[in-house]
Structures are given as C-alpha cells and as structure tokens.
Amino acid sequence: MIDLNKNNIPDSKRFNAKESNANKFLCIVLACITVFISVVCVAVNSRNKTLLANQTLAAAGQANVSESINISASEATTAPATTQKAPSIIKITTEPSTQAQSTTGTTDASIIKIEGNSANASVGTPGTISNPTIITIDESNWQLTLVNSGYRIPDSYSPDLVYVCGSGERLDRKIASHYEEMYRAAAADGVTLTPCSGYRSYETQERNYNRKIEFFEGQGYSREEAKVKAATIIMPPGSSEHNLGYAMDIVCVEEWFEDTAEFRWLQENAADYGFILRYPKDKQDITKVIYEPWHWRYVGVENAKAIKSSGLVLEEYLGVA
Ligand SMILES: [Zn+2]
Structure with missing residues (x-):
C-alpha cells in the first residue's frame, strides 16, 4: 500500500520531483560557473595580449628608441x-x-x-x-x-x-x-x-x-x-x-x-x-x-x-x- 498525501501524490514521487528540481538547479549553477570562468579566461587572455602589445608599442614610441626596439605598430601586434x-x-x-x-x-x-x-x-x-x-x-x-x-x-x-x-x-x-x-x-x-x-x-x-x-x-x-x-x-x-x-x-x-x-x-x-x-x-x-x-x-x-x-x-x- 502506498501512502498518499493531501495532493494524492506518492511520497516517493514527491521526493523524485524534489530531486529533479535540485538537479536542474545544480545544472544551472554549474552552467553559470562555467560561463563565468570562460568569460574571465577570455578577459585575462585579452588583457595579457593587450599589455604585451602596449608594452611593445610603448617601447617603439620612445624618443630615444634603441636599435633593438625598432618595430612598427603593425609588427608589434600579436600574431598567431x-x-x-x-x-x-x-x-x-x-x-x-x-x-x-x-x-x-x-x-x-x-x-x-x-x-x-x-x-x-x-x-x-x-x-x-x-x-x-x-x-x-x-x-x-x-x-x-x-x-x-x-x-x-x-x-x-x-x-x-x-x-x-x-x-x-x-x-x-x-x-x-x-x-x-x-x-x-x-x-x-x-x-x-x-x-x-x-x-x-x-x-x-x-x-x-x-x-x-x-x-x-x-x-x-x-x-x-x-x-x-x-x-x-x-x-x-x-x-x-x-x-x-x-x-x-x-x-x-x-x-x-x-x-x-x-x-x-x-x-x-x-x-x-x-x-x-x-x-x-x-x-x-x-x-x-x-x-x-x-x-x-x-x-x-x-x-x-x-x-x-x-x-x-x-x-x-x-x-x-
Ligand atoms: Zn636587439
């Protein structure tokens, strides 16, 4: 015999429903975390590239530029x-x-x-x-x-x-x-x-x-x-x-x-x-x-x-x- 609550839903099914909702919530949280980490990684990577390019460009732009930092802006950009x-x-x-x-x-x-x-x-x-x-x-x-x-x-x-x-x-x-x-x-x-x-x-x-x-x-x-x-x-x-x-x-x-x-x-x-x-x-x-x-x-x-x-x-x- 199955115990019914006031909504006539078996407790086992109610438990499963709760578990299902918990799983969905967990999935959504994990997805959000994954997206957040991806965005942070892309941002950090982009920042590093920008810093490197800026460093090179800044060096190239110095008034007393030396032989070794003699590069054009087009060459200073990060290449694949x-x-x-x-x-x-x-x-x-x-x-x-x-x-x-x-x-x-x-x-x-x-x-x-x-x-x-x-x-x-x-x-x-x-x-x-x-x-x-x-x-x-x-x-x-x-x-x-x-x-x-x-x-x-x-x-x-x-x-x-x-x-x-x-x-x-x-x-x-x-x-x-x-x-x-x-x-x-x-x-x-x-x-x-x-x-x-x-x-x-x-x-x-x-x-x-x-x-x-x-x-x-x-x-x-x-x-x-x-x-x-x-x-x-x-x-x-x-x-x-x-x-x-x-x-x-x-x-x-x-x-x-x-x-x-x-x-x-x-x-x-x-x-x-x-x-x-x-x-x-x-x-x-x-x-x-x-x-x-x-x-x-x-x-x-x-x-x-x-x-x-x-x-x-x-x-x-x-x-x-
Ligand atoms: Zn050099």
Whole structure:
C-alpha cells in the first residue's frame, strides 16, 4: 500500500520531483560557473595580449628608441602562433662566384662571402655606413654571420621564419628550437624570458633608421654625422641581427634589465644554448653599438661558450675588430 498525501501524490514521487528540481538547479549553477570562468579566461587572455602589445608599442614610441626596439605598430601586434610559409633562403647568391672573395667597400657596395668554420673565418674588409660591404651567407657557417654597419645583408634577404614560444615574435627557423630550449630551461628555473623583439624586416629597419638620422640632423649634426650617431642606436637596414632573424630582445629593452633575475640567468646559461650578449658595456668602441643587455644573438653552442669565456665580442672573435 502506498501512502498518499493531501495532493494524492506518492511520497516517493514527491521526493523524485524534489530531486529533479535540485538537479536542474545544480545544472544551472554549474552552467553559470562555467560561463563565468570562460568569460574571465577570455578577459585575462585579452588583457595579457593587450599589455604585451602596449608594452611593445610603448617601447617603439620612445624618443630615444634603441636599435633593438625598432618595430612598427603593425609588427608589434600579436600574431598567431603559427609557422610562416616563407621561402627557405639561407644562402644568398647575388654575385658571380669569382667575386665571392672580394673585400672592398667602394661606392658600389661590394659583396663578400663568409668563409671557413672557425673563429678564423675570413669576413673581409668591412665597408662603411655609407658604403657597406654586402655579404652572402655561407650555409656551412651561418652561425657566425657578421652584420654591423660595415657588413650588411642585401635588401632581398628573406629568412625562413617561425613564431616562438606562442608569442608574436619570429626567429629564423634554424634558431627557433634553440631559443625555445633556452626558454624552457629558464622557465624550469623559475625565470620567464619574455620575448620582446625578434625578426624585423629590412623596410622597418630602414624607416626607423632614417627617422633617427633626421632626429640627429634636427640636433644640428651634419647628414654624415647623423648617420654615424644614429647607427649606434638603430642599426642601418641590413646590418641588424634582427634583420637576419638571429637575435631576440628579451624581457625589457632598458639598461636596468641587467639588474634582473632574467639577465643574471642569461649571463650564466645562455651560452649553453648558443646565445651571446652581443653588445656588452665595455666593448662599445668595437661594436659601435650602445650597451644592450637585452639583445641575445645565436652563434651556436661551441662559439657562444668560446666567446663567453674569452670575453671577446663577435668582431674580435672573427678577427675583424
Ligand atoms: Zn636587439
């Protein structure tokens, strides 16, 4: 016999009805929580991207913008973490092979080839800021490719680029895995190496270099003087390691970066992954570039360790200081 209440509904059914209502309520609460968490996640993600873009744009907008933060607004926006299908160009051949050893830097920029696979690699005589020596890259020794105001890559150079560490920054495909290995090792030690500026196009470099020249001309310098001064801060197009896709500016493009745990970690460990501090404080007379604790250049593990232990900069290591 079933007990009936005043509504003639069995207690068991009333209980089931209550349970059903409780389940519905629980489902609604869970759904609300899920939607709330999703909205929070999207908002946080969006905020982080905005902060990163703003940080980069703010850096690019500084009056005394350095070579390493020389990026356009369009390049500063966060790009998808995908691989770019670019032509795989490592070796540039723009001259007859008989001219490969040419080392002069005359009015018509000459073309040389980086030879050898050791620190004694011949890189020929550098050109000047106005008449640079245009180089080709030896595929067998690409890690030691030297670019500076006297040695430049042609404007047609187009590296095979990939995005690194889920950021909007790209590096040459040959280097990306080494950078990411270093990034992960630092993260395992509790250090976040935020990529700030990787590859930069020739056109962007040219635009920002010209802007810097105009700045110094406005300060009363002659055109030639302004070119030289500008080059210590923003490298001429084709002479920046960012144009090669071989360097990454990390975390912060300010000199106080040297006082951070990130910089100390890089000083201690970067060579193990093939990266060097390219523009040290005490070598500015050789590099002709301001001190940049944030700029880390790939040269291969063996070379990086040798350069670090010797205290030399790349120009000295290659014998062209
Ligand atoms: Zn840089």
